[in-house]
Amino acid sequence: MNDWERIKEIFALVSEAKTEDREALIRSQCGGNAELEHEILSLLNAAEKTESLFEGVLNPSEFFPPASSHREVSNAYGPYRIVREIGRGGMGTVFLAERTDGEFNQRVALKIIRQSVTDQIAVERFRRERELLAGLSHPNIARLLDGGVSESGEPYFAMEFVDGKPLLNFAESLWPSIKDRLVLFLKICSAVAYSHKNLIIHRDLKPQNILVTSDGEPKLLDFGLAKVLVDSDKEQTVTQFRAFTPAYASPEQILGRRVSTASDIYSLGLILFELLTGKRPFNHEGKSLDELVENITYATPPKPSGLSPAKSSLPVNAEKIEHDLDTIVLKCLAPEPDKRYSTVEELGADIQRFLDGRPILARPQTFGYRAVKFARRNRTAVAAGVLITLALVVGFGVSLWQTNVARRERDRAERRFQDVRKLAHSLLFEITPKIENLEGSIPAREALIARSIEYLDSLAAEAGNDPELLSELAAAYEKIGELQGHHSKPNIGDLAGALESYKKANAIRRILPQTPENRRLTAENYRQLSDARWWQGDTEGSRQDLESAIGIYDAMLAEEPANPEIRIAHLRTLNDQAQWFQASNRYPEAISVCEKILAEVNSIDSSNIEVREIFYMTHADLGNALSWNGQQQRAEKEMAIAIAGMQQIYNENPTNSRLRHLLWRALTLSSVIYEEIDDRRSLRFAQMALDIATKAIAAEPADIQARHNIARSTYRVGVILVNLKRTKEAIEALSRSETMFKSLIGNEPRNNYYRSDLARINLRKGLALQQIGKREESNNSFTEAMKLWELMAESDPANKNVRRDIAMTNMYLGDNLEKMRKTEAAAEKYKAAVDMMTQLKNENALPEVDEPLIAKMERFIAKRR
Template sequence: MSPEKWNKVKEIFTLVADLPESEREKALEQASGGDGDEIRNEVKKLLVSDEKARTLYDGLSIISKEREYKAPDTDKIGNYIVLRKIGAGGMGAVYLARRADLPQQKVALKIIRHGGGGDSEIVLRRFRREQEILSKLEHPNIARLLDIGVERSGDLPFLVMEFVEGTDLIDYCRLNNLSIEEKLKLFRKVCEAVSYAHSRLVVHRDLKPSNILVNEAREPKLLDFGISKMLSETDGAQEKGTITAVGILTPNYASPEQFRGETVSTATDVYSLGVILYELLTGALPYDVTNRRIDEVARIVCEIAPRRPSDSFTHSHLAESTKAHAKNQTSKFLRGDLDNILLKSLRKEPERRYSSIEQLSEDLRRHLEGLPVTARPDIFSYRAEKFVKRNLGSVVAGLLIFLTLLGGIAATSVQTIRAERERQLADERFNQVRRLANDVLFKYNDALAKLEGSTEIRASLVKDATGYLDALTGEQENSDLLQRELAEAYLRIGDVQGETYRANLGDTEGAFSNYGKALGICENLERAETDATETANLKSRVLLQLGKLQIRRGKFDEATDFLRQAAIIRERLAQIEPNQIEHKRTLAKIFISLGDAASRNEKAAPHIQIENGIAYFEKALTTSDALLAAPDAGNRDLQTAAAAHQRLGNIFSMKSRAPDADSFDQSLNHFKKATEIYGELAGREPRNVEYQRNFADQLLMQAYVKSRSERSIKSVLSDCRAATATLESIAASDRKNKEAQFDAAMAYYQTSNVIEGSRTKISDGINLMLRAVEILERLNAENQNLDEFRVNLKYAYTRLSGMYKASGNTIKSAFYQKKAQAF
């Protein structure tokens, strides 16, 4: 429906809404005149919705109070004993229950409503959708789905979810008198949960304080994905129209596009979180929609600018004597960055909000650390454009008078306006393509990287996105921002082609070429001396990837040069921005790679290799330990700490091959810590393929060292079998992922070594090593420039030769010895 027709709908609705029902039809016919059935039908939809929602706009819910939910006919549903009713929502009633066989386990049992009405099919479809969505969401800050089923006696479908004991977000912060800083840190945990859901292509669509409970440990839990929808599906006819779907929304927190019946996206959740944060910080809502009619609510949310947060502070629970002081203090904290962050989240147009929850959370982090934020107030030109759209008639009339007075000059002005508008449209299209390319590179690529079998599609996405950015560069060659984005694109496609220890296509030369392109752009930007900090940040990341790749290619001196450059840049940035934790995170990774290069560079004497490696790995561990002590430490900091312990465990095991009991004990201790951390991460996110891969790899490395001392080899072999099964599964699910193929080969290699060292059934060890050789030969043939494949294949031939010799097969022993010598 066009804006003109929609305005007509609102006008007619306002005229007839308060008339007695007996007079409405006649008034509607007269008012709509010759405008046809479309307008009349839309007004009728609004009237129906208004009847259902008229008494409900108290800011809490727009679920009709007449729609009561019948209690179940029995106190047992499936395998659960119903204890009491704890709430009702858009899909059904929620009961506190417990498992019949586990009385101590309390659960929240949601039963689909069954009290009649003509929308049962729609409700059932939504119920099935909720089952599908919740089963895919596994996050510590999202209430978990435990069970689903149907109670046959009453034909009652039900969901069983984690029961969360807590207080809603707003009340929790009020009752605990949290400071603004504490509120923001708590809110960022909520952002993390919503961002996780978005990475699974799920939009919540009904975020509000009552759907966010905070427990005694100050951990938020996100509830009720009952009206979420998968981003990849369409809504269907039942949710089309402007207000016809509003019965499943909460007006205080619903976005303009939801009221307009437009496409819902992640920007919808950005808006709702913006409203929640606004209320959290000010005690008020950006709009007053209490006791408003449905059309008034839609108009306010879609057309009226929200109050500036620093002007909206209220604390009804405070004594009158302290309110003024509290308002002045809070307004001072809100004014500036937080005003801008909140108002950006609440913009009417989805494309002008934060493009992701991560960006909103990142701006809050930067504010907390005293760094510049990306949110800026609306500029005059934008406000002027909106004014013209709202007052088009008056502006046109004034323009006609102006044209009459100025004649020919006015004609020239019209041409200028048209040219400017065309330029704006071109810029808009340019930025849309650019945003799409960046979404593909950052949002979708990063989400897919965690999933099995995604390497090929990631390669296609990144390649296409890079092509778009390449084309755009030709249009705006002097745009430094675009050049940086292009460098980031080359970095990302290099990662997909050949990033070490992560899913990649095994195209080492392609990766090296694209990393080189990214480095070249960074160096050009450095010479232009624009936004030096951002460029230096990106350059250090490119240098790190180049260093890691050169290690795998066996070019250790070149790797060290790249990595030392990266370390110098990051150390300088850390001095400039001491509160920016990302610099320390990258430095820890650089130290690990410097240790890898030093410990494997055979130009140095063996004891020098070991000592240099230990020095770098211990430096990495010290840095990562400091990161883990920070308030916003996360999974990636745990990963870095685990990697440092793993490297130290490995290098001390090398040192302990000489008579050195202390080094052996140190090796086992570091391996134990690495295994604990990797195991914890894998347990937190069982579908994160990187975490599963790292845990399996660590089990294998630890098993080989433990096999040298343990009398019983059974537990060691059990770890090997479990790790091998994981790595085989990853490799089988993603044939394009050469890193996964290499991991599977090394699993066979390591397990074979354990068997050989234990002097158990040597034929099993030979068979496993043959499987490793088969994969390594294929990988080496496909990528002959990769030193790591070649070296491990040589070692595998050597080990096979030794095992065949031990088994008495001298012919095959000589055959594989000859193959090893060929390298």
């Protein structure tokens, strides 16, 4: 499959044919090419799934229910009233509920099996979980309180409601030491050991199934997959579907073999590994069952102590993970069950030995190892012996002292230099990432960044011509730039500082030896510079930096035309350029660049997921540019290809957050191109994008990009509801979006990206208020939008996008004033809008769809003369 144009042509032809004619048409068009047929069928399947989503789109009020809205069920679940949903699984839902029969006040977690779940295995699992929990009573296991069947026939049970955080979130937020993590883990082991004593294997141990209360008590949840040890024959029949969570499953679970307590021990080892390092030992993302088997059976897990804290998602205080912990974790993760700890108690005992400073049983008991442990436990006695020994050798030491003074001074200077080097790295790559998502952390982040810059500048002054150090410095300055002002990541809003840091990195990269890797990194640095200049308001400088990056990649491709890494990087940079042209309202040039990308993609191996991603997202950008350029019919065809393709890739890789974001972007662009042409379809795309954004924020609540996407999608829904004159719902959606953006901008007050979005929200709220005759309030919203646009225009007078926004806001103000019979004031606003739009038209920067607006306003102005 390497002929993208052929795929595109056949897909367009087949998608327009009748359903019953498609199979024969595919065969005739593909000429017996089975791979080509498979790709077309996959695209059609993805497109049909997307279209089916259109048909079942929820009403916007379902996305934005009133704050007091709950699912009211009266007494349908015994004495419990549902408050809100707190979790959802394949067979049922968990709700926060309150007891309402007057006996006593109590909040519970109410687990309900849906009526739609008719599968006997699922019903049996639900019943068994209730029975198992009834027999368990342990301080670290969530207790069963009640159970029954609702009036509508739905089984349910009420459990202790645990007001806590998932294990890893707890560790991430409170920053506990390694010792504290191990103490916490021992409590988890105690709960699992207790269930094993009661002949129950959990089989789904994972951090998400362990909540930790504010006082540090873990609670083990979800025994839905648990197995009773004495019921082995029956269980083997019931569980052939092999339900498990791949990231935390044992080899025997993945292979479908009989499980035992050793399976839970393996899962505990995975949890301990992640609790210590912030990373998982194996990458299961996007893997098939066969790949999982090979990965977990034959791959050797890394030692926790060998992982860099800078790459960890959990703060570990840069503590060293001792080798005894490596031994404990790796014993748990042995592929063969008989090589793991024999019981959870044995695992817990070894961790307690480690905490006490005693030898662990999992390690060979050599004399040297036991001696070191003895010395650590008996520091005073050992220290006394050492002092006596030192006294015997002092005389000899003095005679050597003078000869070593000069060498020590040199060594001290070198150590000081290396200490500063390590400290700068630690501040940037270990400490700052751990606080960047904390509310109110900007002053701390600013201080850390300022101190890091001091260290980096002092290192740069002494770096000389050391290529390794210079490369480190360039990477560090680029990281500083990202922390100061990268628009899609947590930053302190120091856009000018970000630009300066990227410039420092660029100056270093240009004097380094021009190896292929450094040339590539220099090109990437130009992309960062381009982005920083754009948000600083230097749109022309942004364009020039992109051209510099493209120039480097062009030269590298001339030397290595078949190098796939360079070709893909080149395509990504061209895509940046196409987006720059779109953002500058230069749509013909954007169209030209997109067509260039698609022509180049046709000659690359399209089985590469990055190539497929670029191919389909370029179709989305092309569709957007064509729509703004007045070529709507072609735009819709391009966007259909983009949506079907991105949906297909995402379906193949449902845990890939980048692909999820790109699908969100494609759906958002689709909503934009149908706006005011087919607003109902536009609303469907906006709601689909909102659904994707909601899933992303559920997976990563602190992800800055996910938070922006959900705010942006909420805004898009509000925009279309304004067009559909569903004013009340529109104002509600826009107000929700405004709240979200104010939360974002509160942590990054100088972020122009968020300012722009807030201005647009005010603009659309003004239009909504205009619809219901609230002219004064509408004018106030338009004026707030204008203030934000003018702030951006001051810093970037050449920004054509902002100039268009100012023109449109003046036009809307003129519309309002005209309706209020303030004709002179209306004519003044219209003239300001016409003047700016005419300038943009003369610069070839006015979208074709805006041109009729000029004529309309000029007619009004002419009547006033």
